[in-house]
Amino acid sequence: MLKYNIVPKPNRYTKEPGSYTVSSGTQVLCAKEFLDAGNYLTAYLKTKPREDEGAIKIKKAEGMAAESYRLRVSNEGILIEASDPSGAFYGAVTLRTILMQAKKQNGKATVEGLFIEDAPLYKYRGVQIDDARHFFGKDIVKRVLDSMAMLKLNTLHWHLSDDQGFRVESKLFPELTSVGAKRKYAGFEGCGLEHRGGEYFHYYTQEEIREVVAYAASLHIDVIPEFDIPGHTTAILAAYPQLSCFGESVEVACENGIFDTILCAGNDEVYAFLDTLFGELCALFPGKYFHIGGDEASKGHKVWEKCPKCRALMEENGLKDGKALQGLFMSRVNEIVKKYGKTTIAWNDCIGDGFDESIICQFWHPFNRSAVRAQSYKRDFILSPDAFFYLDISYANIPLKKTYSFKPSKVGFSKPNQRVRGIECTHWSEWLDSEQALQFAMFPRIAAVAEVAWTKPELRRYKDFHKRLDWLKTYWRKTGVYYSRLEKRKWNVKRVPLYHLGADGKEFRISEQLRAAKENT
Ligand SMILES: [Zn+2]
Structure with a gap:
């Protein structure tokens, strides 16, 4: 002991x-x-x-x-x-x-x-924050970094653009924030809460980005920015509609979802735009890695298949569909990222043959199972399976014990020569609109993530972890961290109130979580 x-x-x-x-x-x-x-x-x-x-x-x-x-x-x-x-x-x-x-x-x-x-088990021990759906701001992000340092987590994956907002000042493309960081209201679609109304306009200045990155560096945390393309780009297209296939005007999304208007893969102007923008953004983030998303673009693939420019590119390269075209798109953008001295990371939705093997793949959901298996021997993977590490999903669906029980073999990485670089938990913010909501999702499960990432599997015991966690909870209470008290609660999952569609389709309402948390205090 x-x-x-x-x-x-x-x-x-x-x-x-x-x-x-x-x-x-x-x-x-x-x-x-x-x-x-x-x-x-x-x-x-x-x-x-x-x-x-x-x-x-x-x-x-x-x-x-x-x-x-x-x-x-x-x-x-x-x-x-x-x-x-x-x-x-x-x-x-x-x-x-x-x-x-x-x-x-x-x-x-x-x-x-x-x-x-x-010594750590994995060299990559990550936490993702989504500042696009709801915006937290530098002080909240710094407090997350403090908590990460205490748990020896070493990578902040910072999701900074999505359909609902582009959150970093660009001096070369000012409309990315003057238009793309502003939406008419911030919705909660899918969780049963009414939006509060009122314009929602937030972004980080370049000075603030540098400040957060320097603060993270002092705590030995790398910052990896994510600018999601070619899908999840409504905010970019609201500012620059000529970058989509048909150039229609769109508004920054107020509600959540997957949208079909995405960046055109057949338009040279898109690559020139990304080259200039990523050049500017890469200079703000001194780390080695640059995340370009690549997830949930399949609705947009149907538009690509109708777009004359995209079709011409598909024919020129003998590509059979929009999915194959995304492979070419990602490879081209990877060349841009490499030019600025960075290594690309992309979600596993789009990973396949023909991708430069230097691209690191982040696994979140078992799409492309056979490609993921084949690729897992050839390139590094970061494992963020939604069934274990998507911490915005309710405690009914992902209890603390489940997060703690993670091993790579549970998601198809059982061979020693499959290349697992590390693990990461995510906090998508469609429904996390405040520091309190973020902390509620994050704590205490982030402690389980830290131990899975650091400690040798044969030394891990849930009961022993739980005892050590009691001290951390005392510390969190003293320092004003709003952690969830729900981890021991027994759920009748069928009767759990609605919140959002989790990985397994069950729903849960955060207001109920918060009320239950109060009762349990
Ligand atoms: Zn197109």
């Missing part, structure tokens, strides 16, 4: 003799390149990292695996070792979690002797 409650569970943890007492003035000696780790600890201890001396030492060790760390507490002091800055940072995260739980007396905390040796 671990003395301290650490989520995700460390991969090796032993009790050692001795103890060390830390006070708020305890100095932290920190290698220069590990300053983020030093700052994370000293923010808690109310000191500043030093280069000369300190009872807590963060030192560089050679030859340790990426993102791994060692932490030793003895009578002599506290030592964190790592080979890279992320490893040092995670050592600091673990120590800060321990300090919060250590026995306190007269403002001093005594940490019992221990040795932890820890």
Whole structure:
């Protein structure tokens, strides 16, 4: 049994003799390149990292695996070792979690002797936020980043454009926000709630994007923006209607759904537009990856099949239908993304033969099963199966225990040479219109996601996780995080009130969830 409650569970943890007492003035000696780790600890201890001396030492060790760390507490002091800055940072995260739980007396905390040796299971440990359907803004996103850092989650997948809004300022295409970030009202179609009415107009300035990206970097979190194409582009087409097949005028979508007016695949102007826009956007996000969506375009494929320009391109390339044309479209856009030094990520709806193998595939739903299986040996996959990790789906459909029970073999990735880069949970925001609603969907299931992503499967036990989670809940309560109390509730799924169509077609109403949460408090 671990003395301290650490989520995700460390991969090796032993009790050692001795103890060390830390006070708020305890100095932290920190290698220069590990300053983020030093700052994370000293923010808690109310000191500043030093280069000369300190009872807590963060030192560089050679030859340790990426993102791994060692932490030793003895009578002599506290030592964190790592080979890279992320490893040092995670050592600091673990120590800060321990300090919060250590026995306190007269403002001093005594940490019992221990040795932890820890490294992540997956290199990709992601959380997706959808800022397009409803907009959260930089302060809420920063608070999500704080929670992610504490759970050693290292990637924010930031969904920034969709039918309901384009959310990043473009200086080259200003109508993307002056028109595309504005809708007449923000609807809740599908969940039984009435919209509140009133114009909904929100976007991030480029300065705000840089601020969030820099904040994430200080917490060792990569930011991957997603600009969804060729479908989910109503907001772009409201601003620039000439980019669709027939150029009809459309309005930014107020309600949810899948729309058939999408970017034209046969119009050179579309590729020129994407080249210029992605050039501008890639410069805002210094990370290696760029997500171009590619999901839910099948209604648009029917329009492509009627469009003279798209048909000409299909004939020229011997393509039989709109689906095949999307393969060509994605490959062309991948060339644009590569030109700006990024690696493309796309959803599994559209993955198939002929795609450059450098494209990373994000699996969310078992479409294209045989292509996914074949491709899983050739390219990296990020697993976000909606049945486990779509956290905007109700607790009736995805209880905490289900998220915790995930293993890749449950979605067809059972062979060791299938390339799983990592996992990610998503928070689509059709019905998540506030920080409270977002937190309610996210917590506590995000803790299960973190442990699945970090801890070796053979060390995971739900009961033990649940015990450690109790401490986190106390922490969340103190810090104003609105987590769901519903994870132990037994549902009669047939009688659960409607909310939205989940992965398995059952529905649930969020207002009922919130009321039940209050009752359970
Ligand atoms: Zn077309």
